[in-house]
Amino acid sequence: MASLLSIFQPNKQLSSFKKQLKNVVGFTPNNIMLYKTALSHRSIREGADENNERLEFLGDAVLGSVIAHYLFRKYPYKGEGFLTEMRSKMVNRQKLNEIALKMGLKKITIYNKFDGALKTSQIFGNTLEALVGAVYLDKGYNKTQTWVEKYIILPHLFMDDLEVIDINIKNKLYGWANKNGKNVDFATIDESLENGRRLFTIAATLDGEIIAQAKAFNKKDASHLAAQIAIEKLGL
Amino acid sequence: MASLLSIFQPNKQLSSFKKQLKNVVGFTPNNIMLYKTALSHRSIREGADENNERLEFLGDAVLGSVIAHYLFRKYPYKGEGFLTEMRSKMVNRQKLNEIALKMGLKKITIYNKFDGALKTSQIFGNTLEALVGAVYLDKGYNKTQTWVEKYIILPHLFMDDLEVIDINIKNKLYGWANKNGKNVDFATIDESLENGRRLFTIAATLDGEIIAQAKAFNKKDASHLAAQIAIEKLGL
Numbered sequence: 001m002a003s004l005l006s007i008f009q010p011n012k013q014l015s016s017f018k019k020q021l022k023n024v025v026g027f028t029p030n031n032i033m034l035y036k037t038a039l040s041h042r043s044i045r046e047g048a049d050e051n052n053e054r055l056e057f058l059g060d061a062v063l064g065s066v067i068a069h070y071l072f073r074k075y076p077y078k079g080e081g082f083l084t085e086m087r088s089k090m091v092n093r094q095k096l097n098e099i100a101l102k103m104g105l106k107k108i109t110i111y112n113k114f115d116g117a118l119k120t121s122q123i124f125g126n127t128l129e130a131l132v133g134a135v136y137l138d139k140g141y142n143k144t145q146t147w148v149e150k151y152i153i154l155p156h157l158f159m160d161d162l163e164v165i166d167i168n169i170k171n172k173l174y175g176w177a178n179k180n181g182k183n184v185d186f187a188t189i190d191e192s193l194e195n196g197r198r199l200f201t202i203a204a205t206l207d208g209e210i211i212a213q214a215k216a217f218n219k220k221d222a223s224h225l226a227a228q229i230a231i232e233k234l235g236l
Numbered sequence: 237m238a239s240l241l242s243i244f245q246p247n248k249q250l251s252s253f254k255k256q257l258k259n260v261v262g263f264t265p266n267n268i269m270l271y272k273t274a275l276s277h278r279s280i281r282e283g284a285d286e287n288n289e290r291l292e293f294l295g296d297a298v299l300g301s302v303i304a305h306y307l308f309r310k311y312p313y314k315g316e317g318f319l320t321e322m323r324s325k326m327v328n329r330q331k332l333n334e335i336a337l338k339m340g341l342k343k344i345t346i347y348n349k350f351d352g353a354l355k356t357s358q359i360f361g362n363t364l365e366a367l368v369g370a371v372y373l374d375k376g377y378n379k380t381q382t383w384v385e386k387y388i389i390l391p392h393l394f395m396d397d398l399e400v401i402d403i404n405i406k407n408k409l410y411g412w413a414n415k416n417g418k419n420v421d422f423a424t425i426d427e428s429l430e431n432g433r434r435l436f437t438i439a440a441t442l443d444g445e446i447i448a449q450a451k452a453f454n455k456k457d458a459s460h461l462a463a464q465i466a467i468e469k470l471g472l
Contacts, residue, residue: 054319056316057304061300061301062301062304064301065300069294069298072293076285077284078284078290079290080289080292083293084433136305197320220434
Protein backbone atom coordinates (compact mmCIF):
# COMPACT_ATOMS: atom_id res chain seq x y z
CA MET A 1 0.00 0.00 0.00
CA ALA A 2 2.87 2.31 0.86
CA SER A 3 4.23 1.92 -2.64
CA LEU A 4 0.93 2.92 -4.19
CA LEU A 5 0.65 6.01 -2.03
CA SER A 6 4.24 6.96 -2.50
CA ILE A 7 3.56 8.39 -5.93
CA PHE A 8 2.52 11.49 -4.01
CA GLN A 9 5.47 11.76 -1.74
CA PRO A 10 8.51 12.91 -3.67
CA ASN A 11 8.23 16.46 -4.97
CA LYS A 12 8.89 15.35 -8.52
CA GLN A 13 6.02 12.93 -8.41
CA LEU A 14 3.71 15.46 -6.80
CA SER A 15 4.43 17.86 -9.62
CA SER A 16 3.80 15.08 -12.12
CA PHE A 17 0.44 14.38 -10.42
CA LYS A 18 -0.39 18.10 -10.65
CA LYS A 19 0.40 18.08 -14.35
CA GLN A 20 -1.72 15.01 -15.04
CA LEU A 21 -4.57 16.45 -13.00
CA LYS A 22 -4.36 19.75 -14.84
CA ASN A 23 -4.51 17.88 -18.13
CA VAL A 24 -7.67 16.09 -17.05
CA VAL A 25 -9.54 19.00 -15.45
CA GLY A 26 -8.28 21.79 -17.71
CA PHE A 27 -7.45 24.30 -14.97
CA THR A 28 -4.88 24.82 -12.22
CA PRO A 29 -6.24 23.51 -8.91
CA ASN A 30 -5.63 25.56 -5.75
CA ASN A 31 -6.01 23.01 -2.97
CA ILE A 32 -4.25 19.95 -4.34
CA MET A 33 -5.06 17.86 -1.23
CA LEU A 34 -8.76 17.97 -2.05
CA TYR A 35 -8.09 16.41 -5.43
CA LYS A 36 -5.89 13.73 -3.94
CA THR A 37 -8.75 12.77 -1.65
CA ALA A 38 -11.21 12.87 -4.55
CA LEU A 39 -9.02 10.47 -6.50
CA SER A 40 -8.41 8.03 -3.63
CA HIS A 41 -10.63 4.97 -3.60
CA ARG A 42 -11.57 3.23 -0.37
CA SER A 43 -9.60 0.15 -1.43
CA ILE A 44 -6.46 2.19 -0.72
CA ARG A 45 -7.53 4.55 2.04
CA GLU A 46 -10.03 3.32 4.55
CA GLY A 47 -10.60 6.44 6.69
CA ALA A 48 -13.83 8.28 5.85
CA ASP A 49 -11.92 11.58 5.76
CA GLU A 50 -9.16 10.17 3.55
CA ASN A 51 -10.94 8.42 0.69
CA ASN A 52 -13.31 9.89 -1.85
CA GLU A 53 -16.67 8.73 -0.49
CA ARG A 54 -17.57 11.92 1.35
CA LEU A 55 -16.61 14.01 -1.68
CA GLU A 56 -18.68 11.65 -3.85
CA PHE A 57 -21.71 12.37 -1.61
CA LEU A 58 -21.13 16.11 -2.03
CA GLY A 59 -20.26 15.99 -5.73
CA ASP A 60 -23.29 13.87 -6.58
CA ALA A 61 -25.52 16.57 -5.06
CA VAL A 62 -23.67 19.47 -6.72
CA LEU A 63 -23.72 17.69 -10.09
CA GLY A 64 -27.46 17.09 -9.66
CA SER A 65 -27.99 20.80 -9.09
CA VAL A 66 -25.86 21.88 -12.06
CA ILE A 67 -27.59 19.39 -14.35
CA ALA A 68 -31.03 20.45 -13.09
CA HIS A 69 -30.24 24.10 -13.85
CA TYR A 70 -28.82 23.21 -17.26
CA LEU A 71 -32.00 21.29 -18.17
CA PHE A 72 -34.20 24.05 -16.73
CA ARG A 73 -32.59 26.57 -19.09
CA LYS A 74 -32.31 24.28 -22.11
CA TYR A 75 -35.96 23.19 -22.05
CA PRO A 76 -37.97 26.22 -20.92
CA TYR A 77 -41.34 24.72 -21.81
CA LYS A 78 -40.91 21.13 -20.69
CA GLY A 79 -42.54 19.78 -17.55
CA GLU A 80 -40.93 18.29 -14.49
CA GLY A 81 -41.45 14.68 -15.69
CA PHE A 82 -39.41 15.27 -18.84
CA LEU A 83 -36.65 17.09 -16.93
CA THR A 84 -36.42 14.28 -14.36
CA GLU A 85 -36.24 11.65 -17.09
CA MET A 86 -33.51 13.55 -18.95
CA ARG A 87 -31.49 13.95 -15.78
CA SER A 88 -31.59 10.24 -15.07
CA LYS A 89 -30.41 9.58 -18.62
CA MET A 90 -27.50 11.98 -18.07
CA VAL A 91 -26.23 10.99 -14.65
CA ASN A 92 -26.87 7.28 -14.22
CA ARG A 93 -23.96 5.19 -12.95
CA GLN A 94 -23.10 3.63 -16.27
CA LYS A 95 -23.06 6.95 -18.13
CA LEU A 96 -20.87 8.62 -15.50
CA ASN A 97 -18.44 5.72 -15.61
CA GLU A 98 -18.17 5.97 -19.40
CA ILE A 99 -17.55 9.73 -19.16
CA ALA A 100 -14.93 9.28 -16.43
CA LEU A 101 -13.04 6.77 -18.59
CA LYS A 102 -13.18 9.10 -21.60
CA MET A 103 -11.85 11.95 -19.44
CA GLY A 104 -8.87 9.83 -18.47
CA LEU A 105 -9.70 9.50 -14.77
CA LYS A 106 -8.52 5.89 -14.71
CA LYS A 107 -4.90 7.03 -15.05
CA ILE A 108 -5.01 9.32 -12.03
CA THR A 109 -7.36 7.40 -9.72
CA ILE A 110 -5.58 5.64 -6.86
CA TYR A 111 -7.19 2.27 -6.17
CA ASN A 112 -6.16 -1.26 -5.44
CA LYS A 113 -5.47 -2.58 -8.90
CA PHE A 114 -5.17 -6.13 -7.56
CA ASP A 115 -8.75 -6.18 -6.33
CA GLY A 116 -10.50 -8.01 -9.17
CA ALA A 117 -13.98 -7.03 -7.99
CA LEU A 118 -13.22 -3.37 -8.73
CA LYS A 119 -12.70 -4.12 -12.42
CA THR A 120 -16.40 -4.66 -12.96
CA SER A 121 -17.57 -1.96 -10.59
CA GLN A 122 -18.13 1.63 -11.57
CA ILE A 123 -15.52 3.28 -9.41
CA PHE A 124 -14.52 5.81 -12.05
CA GLY A 125 -18.04 7.25 -12.25
CA ASN A 126 -17.97 7.60 -8.48
CA THR A 127 -14.53 9.21 -8.72
CA LEU A 128 -15.91 11.69 -11.25
CA GLU A 129 -18.61 12.68 -8.76
CA ALA A 130 -15.95 13.09 -6.06
CA LEU A 131 -13.94 15.23 -8.47
CA VAL A 132 -16.96 17.50 -8.95
CA GLY A 133 -17.12 17.77 -5.14
CA ALA A 134 -13.45 18.76 -5.00
CA VAL A 135 -13.84 21.37 -7.74
CA TYR A 136 -16.86 22.79 -5.87
CA LEU A 137 -14.94 23.12 -2.57
CA ASP A 138 -11.86 24.45 -4.35
CA LYS A 139 -13.46 26.90 -6.78
CA GLY A 140 -17.03 27.49 -5.62
CA TYR A 141 -20.38 26.74 -7.23
CA ASN A 142 -20.30 29.13 -10.16
CA LYS A 143 -16.95 27.92 -11.50
CA THR A 144 -18.02 24.33 -10.96
CA GLN A 145 -21.15 25.00 -12.98
CA THR A 146 -19.11 26.39 -15.89
CA TRP A 147 -16.63 23.52 -15.62
CA VAL A 148 -19.28 20.78 -15.56
CA GLU A 149 -20.99 22.27 -18.61
CA LYS A 150 -17.72 22.67 -20.54
CA TYR A 151 -15.95 19.43 -19.57
CA ILE A 152 -18.76 16.99 -18.81
CA ILE A 153 -21.99 18.00 -20.52
CA LEU A 154 -20.88 19.53 -23.83
CA PRO A 155 -18.25 16.95 -24.86
CA HIS A 156 -19.96 13.83 -23.49
CA LEU A 157 -23.71 14.28 -23.23
CA PHE A 158 -25.41 14.69 -26.57
CA MET A 159 -28.76 16.05 -25.63
CA ASP A 160 -30.41 15.45 -29.00
CA ASP A 161 -29.47 11.77 -28.79
CA LEU A 162 -30.60 11.47 -25.18
CA GLU A 163 -33.91 13.12 -26.02
CA VAL A 164 -34.84 10.50 -28.57
CA ILE A 165 -33.88 7.50 -26.46
CA ASP A 166 -37.20 5.79 -26.15
CA ILE A 167 -38.46 6.52 -22.66
CA ASN A 168 -40.46 3.34 -22.84
CA ILE A 169 -37.51 1.31 -23.93
CA LYS A 170 -38.87 -1.72 -22.09
CA ASN A 171 -41.99 -1.50 -24.24
CA LYS A 172 -39.82 -1.52 -27.34
CA LEU A 173 -38.24 -4.76 -26.15
CA TYR A 174 -41.59 -6.32 -25.26
CA GLY A 175 -42.96 -5.29 -28.65
CA TRP A 176 -40.09 -6.93 -30.51
CA ALA A 177 -40.41 -10.11 -28.42
CA ASN A 178 -44.12 -10.27 -29.04
CA LYS A 179 -43.66 -9.95 -32.80
CA ASN A 180 -40.99 -12.63 -32.86
CA GLY A 181 -42.62 -15.18 -30.57
CA LYS A 182 -39.97 -14.66 -27.88
CA ASN A 183 -40.44 -14.15 -24.18
CA VAL A 184 -38.73 -11.18 -22.53
CA ASP A 185 -38.72 -10.66 -18.78
CA PHE A 186 -36.91 -8.73 -16.04
CA ALA A 187 -35.74 -10.14 -12.73
CA THR A 188 -33.88 -8.79 -9.71
CA ILE A 189 -30.86 -11.05 -9.45
CA ASP A 190 -28.99 -9.24 -6.70
CA GLU A 191 -29.59 -6.69 -4.00
CA SER A 192 -26.75 -5.32 -1.90
CA LEU A 193 -26.07 -2.40 0.41
CA GLU A 194 -23.68 0.23 -0.82
CA ASN A 195 -22.99 2.89 1.81
CA GLY A 196 -26.42 2.35 3.28
CA ARG A 197 -28.23 2.57 -0.06
CA ARG A 198 -29.78 -0.49 -1.64
CA LEU A 199 -28.18 -1.34 -4.97
CA PHE A 200 -30.23 -3.54 -7.29
CA THR A 201 -28.96 -5.71 -10.11
CA ILE A 202 -31.66 -6.43 -12.63
CA ALA A 203 -31.35 -8.87 -15.52
CA ALA A 204 -33.23 -8.83 -18.79
CA THR A 205 -33.98 -12.38 -19.88
CA LEU A 206 -34.83 -13.70 -23.33
CA ASP A 207 -36.62 -17.06 -23.24
CA GLY A 208 -35.31 -17.52 -19.71
CA GLU A 209 -31.69 -16.72 -20.49
CA ILE A 210 -29.99 -13.61 -19.19
CA ILE A 211 -29.04 -11.33 -22.08
CA ALA A 212 -28.22 -8.15 -20.18
CA GLN A 213 -27.90 -6.88 -16.66
CA ALA A 214 -27.48 -3.53 -14.95
CA LYS A 215 -27.16 -2.02 -11.49
CA ALA A 216 -28.84 1.06 -10.03
CA PHE A 217 -30.13 2.39 -6.75
CA ASN A 218 -33.69 1.78 -7.78
CA LYS A 219 -35.30 -1.00 -9.73
CA LYS A 220 -36.80 1.27 -12.35
CA ASP A 221 -33.43 2.70 -13.42
CA ALA A 222 -31.77 -0.74 -13.29
CA SER A 223 -34.36 -2.40 -15.50
CA HIS A 224 -34.36 0.59 -17.84
CA LEU A 225 -30.59 0.26 -18.25
CA ALA A 226 -30.82 -3.52 -18.66
CA ALA A 227 -33.41 -3.00 -21.40
CA GLN A 228 -31.12 -0.50 -23.12
CA ILE A 229 -28.20 -2.94 -23.12
CA ALA A 230 -30.44 -5.76 -24.33
CA ILE A 231 -31.66 -3.61 -27.22
CA GLU A 232 -28.09 -2.79 -28.21
CA LYS A 233 -27.09 -6.47 -28.05
CA LEU A 234 -30.06 -7.54 -30.14
CA GLY A 235 -29.33 -4.77 -32.64
CA LEU A 236 -32.87 -3.34 -32.42
CA MET B 237 -60.09 30.78 -11.34
CA ALA B 238 -59.97 34.42 -12.48
CA SER B 239 -60.93 35.56 -9.01
CA LEU B 240 -58.13 33.56 -7.43
CA LEU B 241 -55.55 34.93 -9.83
CA SER B 242 -56.86 38.44 -9.56
CA ILE B 243 -55.10 38.92 -6.25
CA PHE B 244 -52.07 39.68 -8.38
CA GLN B 245 -53.66 42.06 -10.78
CA PRO B 246 -54.37 45.35 -9.05
CA ASN B 247 -51.24 47.23 -8.02
CA LYS B 248 -52.38 47.41 -4.43
CA GLN B 249 -52.68 43.66 -4.22
CA LEU B 250 -49.35 43.12 -5.95
CA SER B 251 -47.69 45.29 -3.36
CA SER B 252 -49.48 43.37 -0.61
CA PHE B 253 -48.20 40.10 -2.13
CA LYS B 254 -44.68 41.57 -2.17
CA LYS B 255 -44.98 42.48 1.49
CA GLN B 256 -46.26 39.06 2.52
CA LEU B 257 -43.53 37.40 0.47
CA LYS B 258 -40.87 39.60 2.03
CA ASN B 259 -42.18 38.66 5.48
CA VAL B 260 -41.88 34.98 4.66
CA VAL B 261 -38.48 34.99 2.91
CA GLY B 262 -36.85 37.78 4.91
CA PHE B 263 -35.37 39.68 1.96
CA THR B 264 -36.55 41.86 -0.93
CA PRO B 265 -36.94 39.75 -4.08
CA ASN B 266 -35.75 41.14 -7.40
CA ASN B 267 -37.75 39.19 -9.96
CA ILE B 268 -41.19 38.97 -8.43
CA MET B 269 -42.56 36.87 -11.32
CA LEU B 270 -40.30 33.98 -10.35
CA TYR B 271 -41.84 33.89 -6.90
CA LYS B 272 -45.36 34.06 -8.28
CA THR B 273 -44.59 31.00 -10.36
CA ALA B 274 -42.98 29.26 -7.37
CA LEU B 275 -46.12 29.84 -5.34
CA SER B 276 -48.59 28.72 -8.01
CA HIS B 277 -49.81 25.15 -7.72
CA ARG B 278 -50.82 23.15 -10.77
CA SER B 279 -54.44 23.08 -9.56
CA ILE B 280 -54.59 26.77 -10.52
CA ARG B 281 -52.17 27.04 -13.42
CA GLU B 282 -51.84 24.10 -15.75
CA GLY B 283 -49.06 25.24 -18.09
CA ALA B 284 -45.66 23.72 -17.27
CA ASP B 285 -44.07 27.17 -17.51
CA GLU B 286 -46.72 28.78 -15.30
CA ASN B 287 -46.99 26.55 -12.25
CA ASN B 288 -44.31 25.64 -9.74
CA GLU B 289 -43.38 22.14 -10.87
CA ARG B 290 -40.33 23.07 -12.92
CA LEU B 291 -39.05 25.28 -10.11
CA GLU B 292 -39.71 22.42 -7.68
CA PHE B 293 -37.47 20.17 -9.84
CA LEU B 294 -34.73 22.82 -9.75
CA GLY B 295 -35.17 23.75 -6.08
CA ASP B 296 -35.14 20.12 -4.95
CA ALA B 297 -31.70 19.72 -6.57
CA VAL B 298 -30.33 23.01 -5.23
CA LEU B 299 -31.61 22.22 -1.74
CA GLY B 300 -29.98 18.79 -1.96
CA SER B 301 -26.66 20.41 -2.80
CA VAL B 302 -26.87 23.01 -0.02
CA ILE B 303 -27.83 20.37 2.55
CA ALA B 304 -25.04 18.06 1.35
CA HIS B 305 -22.48 20.83 1.77
CA TYR B 306 -23.88 21.75 5.20
CA LEU B 307 -23.59 18.14 6.39
CA PHE B 308 -20.13 17.78 4.82
CA ARG B 309 -18.90 20.71 6.92
CA LYS B 310 -20.82 19.89 10.10
CA TYR B 311 -19.60 16.28 10.27
CA PRO B 312 -16.01 16.26 8.99
CA TYR B 313 -15.28 12.70 10.13
CA LYS B 314 -18.51 10.94 9.28
CA GLY B 315 -18.80 8.60 6.33
CA GLU B 316 -21.08 8.81 3.30
CA GLY B 317 -23.66 6.43 4.82
CA PHE B 318 -24.24 8.69 7.81
CA LEU B 319 -24.41 11.82 5.66
CA THR B 320 -26.94 10.21 3.31
CA GLU B 321 -29.10 9.06 6.24
CA MET B 322 -29.01 12.54 7.82
CA ARG B 323 -29.97 14.16 4.55
CA SER B 324 -32.98 11.91 4.14
CA LYS B 325 -34.07 12.79 7.68
CA MET B 326 -33.79 16.50 6.81
CA VAL B 327 -35.47 16.68 3.43
CA ASN B 328 -38.16 14.02 3.34
CA ARG B 329 -41.59 15.10 2.12
CA GLN B 330 -43.22 15.19 5.51
CA LYS B 331 -40.45 17.26 7.08
CA LEU B 332 -40.45 19.78 4.25
CA ASN B 333 -44.21 20.13 4.49
CA GLU B 334 -44.01 20.81 8.22
CA ILE B 335 -41.31 23.43 7.68
CA ALA B 336 -43.29 25.09 4.88
CA LEU B 337 -46.33 25.37 7.14
CA LYS B 338 -44.24 26.84 9.96
CA MET B 339 -42.76 29.36 7.53
CA GLY B 340 -46.25 30.52 6.61
CA LEU B 341 -46.18 29.36 2.99
CA LYS B 342 -49.82 28.27 3.17
CA LYS B 343 -50.95 31.90 3.26
CA ILE B 344 -49.12 32.89 0.09
CA THR B 345 -49.46 29.68 -1.96
CA ILE B 346 -52.02 29.92 -4.73
CA TYR B 347 -53.90 26.64 -5.10
CA ASN B 348 -57.41 25.40 -5.60
CA LYS B 349 -58.75 25.47 -2.07
CA PHE B 350 -61.86 23.61 -3.18
CA ASP B 351 -59.90 20.53 -4.22
CA GLY B 352 -60.28 18.29 -1.19
CA ALA B 353 -57.52 15.89 -2.29
CA LEU B 354 -54.96 18.66 -1.87
CA LYS B 355 -55.71 18.95 1.84
CA THR B 356 -54.01 15.67 2.61
CA SER B 357 -51.22 16.07 0.07
CA GLN B 358 -47.91 17.73 0.78
CA ILE B 359 -48.16 20.62 -1.62
CA PHE B 360 -46.53 23.10 0.76
CA GLY B 361 -43.34 21.08 1.01
CA ASN B 362 -43.24 21.04 -2.79
CA THR B 363 -43.89 24.78 -2.80
CA LEU B 364 -40.97 25.27 -0.43
CA GLU B 365 -38.70 23.43 -2.89
CA ALA B 366 -40.02 25.63 -5.70
CA LEU B 367 -39.31 28.70 -3.56
CA VAL B 368 -35.69 27.54 -3.13
CA GLY B 369 -35.55 27.28 -6.94
CA ALA B 370 -36.86 30.83 -7.30
CA VAL B 371 -34.37 32.21 -4.75
CA TYR B 372 -31.57 30.41 -6.63
CA LEU B 373 -32.54 31.91 -10.00
CA ASP B 374 -33.15 35.34 -8.46
CA LYS B 375 -30.12 35.62 -6.17
CA GLY B 376 -27.62 32.94 -7.22
CA TYR B 377 -26.25 29.89 -5.44
CA ASN B 378 -24.23 31.56 -2.69
CA LYS B 379 -27.07 33.72 -1.40
CA THR B 380 -29.43 30.74 -1.61
CA GLN B 381 -27.00 28.72 0.47
CA THR B 382 -26.92 31.41 3.18
CA TRP B 383 -30.70 31.79 3.03
CA VAL B 384 -31.42 28.04 3.29
CA GLU B 385 -29.10 27.74 6.28
CA LYS B 386 -30.58 30.78 8.03
CA TYR B 387 -34.28 30.30 7.25
CA ILE B 388 -34.69 26.55 6.80
CA ILE B 389 -31.94 24.62 8.57
CA LEU B 390 -31.19 26.66 11.70
CA PRO B 391 -34.76 27.42 12.83
CA HIS B 392 -36.38 24.15 11.77
CA LEU B 393 -33.88 21.31 11.63
CA PHE B 394 -32.45 20.40 15.00
CA MET B 395 -29.44 18.35 14.09
CA ASP B 396 -28.86 16.91 17.56
CA ASP B 397 -32.42 15.58 17.59
CA LEU B 398 -32.16 14.22 14.07
CA GLU B 399 -28.89 12.48 14.89
CA VAL B 400 -30.42 10.43 17.67
CA ILE B 401 -33.55 9.39 15.78
CA ASP B 402 -33.19 5.67 15.78
CA ILE B 403 -32.08 4.69 12.32
CA ASN B 404 -33.55 1.29 12.94
CA ILE B 405 -36.83 2.70 14.08
CA LYS B 406 -38.62 -0.26 12.55
CA ASN B 407 -36.63 -2.54 14.84
CA LYS B 408 -37.80 -0.52 17.83
CA LEU B 409 -41.39 -1.11 16.78
CA TYR B 410 -40.82 -4.82 16.18
CA GLY B 411 -39.10 -5.10 19.58
CA TRP B 412 -42.02 -3.49 21.36
CA ALA B 413 -44.54 -5.71 19.52
CA ASN B 414 -42.55 -8.81 20.36
CA LYS B 415 -42.44 -7.96 24.06
CA ASN B 416 -46.16 -7.24 24.15
CA GLY B 417 -47.43 -10.18 22.15
CA LYS B 418 -48.55 -7.94 19.28
CA ASN B 419 -47.98 -8.34 15.59
CA VAL B 420 -46.53 -5.41 13.64
CA ASP B 421 -46.21 -5.43 9.89
CA PHE B 422 -45.69 -3.10 6.94
CA ALA B 423 -47.61 -3.19 3.67
CA THR B 424 -47.62 -1.15 0.48
CA ILE B 425 -51.20 0.05 0.20
CA ASP B 426 -50.84 2.38 -2.73
CA GLU B 427 -48.48 3.09 -5.60
CA SER B 428 -49.03 6.01 -7.92
CA LEU B 429 -47.09 8.01 -10.48
CA GLU B 430 -46.26 11.57 -9.56
CA ASN B 431 -44.54 13.40 -12.41
CA GLY B 432 -43.06 10.17 -13.68
CA ARG B 433 -41.77 9.08 -10.27
CA ARG B 434 -43.35 6.21 -8.39
CA LEU B 435 -44.86 7.32 -5.09
CA PHE B 436 -45.44 4.59 -2.52
CA THR B 437 -47.87 4.64 0.39
CA ILE B 438 -46.86 2.23 3.10
CA ALA B 439 -48.98 1.36 6.13
CA ALA B 440 -47.78 0.11 9.49
CA THR B 441 -50.27 -2.40 10.86
CA LEU B 442 -50.80 -3.56 14.43
CA ASP B 443 -52.57 -6.90 14.67
CA GLY B 444 -53.78 -6.40 11.13
CA GLU B 445 -55.16 -2.89 11.66
CA ILE B 446 -53.56 0.16 10.04
CA ILE B 447 -52.13 2.44 12.72
CA ALA B 448 -50.02 4.75 10.57
CA GLN B 449 -49.24 5.42 6.94
CA ALA B 450 -46.76 7.50 4.98
CA LYS B 451 -45.81 8.33 1.41
CA ALA B 452 -42.36 8.54 -0.17
CA PHE B 453 -40.64 7.95 -3.49
CA ASN B 454 -39.07 4.77 -2.24
CA LYS B 455 -40.39 2.04 -0.01
CA LYS B 456 -37.58 2.32 2.53
CA ASP B 457 -38.31 5.97 3.32
CA ALA B 458 -42.07 5.40 3.33
CA SER B 459 -41.91 2.51 5.81
CA HIS B 460 -39.40 4.40 7.94
CA LEU B 461 -41.78 7.35 8.16
CA ALA B 462 -44.76 5.07 8.84
CA ALA B 463 -42.80 3.46 11.69
CA GLN B 464 -41.99 6.89 13.10
CA ILE B 465 -45.64 7.93 13.10
CA ALA B 466 -46.67 4.59 14.63
CA ILE B 467 -44.13 5.05 17.41
CA GLU B 468 -45.46 8.53 18.18
CA LYS B 469 -49.07 7.28 18.21
CA LEU B 470 -48.20 4.40 20.51
CA GLY B 471 -46.26 6.76 22.78
CA LEU B 472 -43.10 4.62 22.67
